[in-house]
Amino acid sequence: MLKYDDCGLRNIWLANGYRYEEIEGHGKCLEIDNIDGLHHSIARHLVNYRKRLSGAEIRFLRVEMGMSQKRLADCLGVDEQTISLWERSKRRPTVAAERMLRLIYLEHADGKTKVAELIARWNDIDRMEEEAKQVFQETAEGWRMAA
Secondary structure (H helix, E strand, C coil): CCCCCCCCCCCCCEEECCEEEEECCCCCEEECCCCCHHHHHHHHHHHHCCCCCCHHHHHHHHHHCCCCHHHHHHHHCHHHHHHHHHHHCCCCCHHHHHHHHHHHHHHHHHHHCCHHHHHHHHHHHHHHHCCCCCCCCEEEEEEEEEE
């Protein structure tokens, strides 16, 4: 068994799917078969946990999605510093934020839902002026927001 620390998580072990290759000028180097598949499997396992995510696990999911701290912060409606604090285990996310992170990962992995697009739309709405006039008009189909 191999303790796999290179992913940034402390508790990952590989039963197989790895080997050591002799690389000229470098010596023995670890080769992992289908590393993308391995990382996908680890991430899937994390989002299906019933327990809370650790800071390292939050970072792992963010990196696997190819997101910056800023982009994830925008998706979750928090600031970039908050993501940094979560990843360094200085603060814990709310249960709701953690669940949303899991949903965002599932969308990233499966592409079946449009959670990230919906969150981006909500963030855009949040940035709009709160004092803007909300005009409604009655139509044949009922009341609607006026264009």
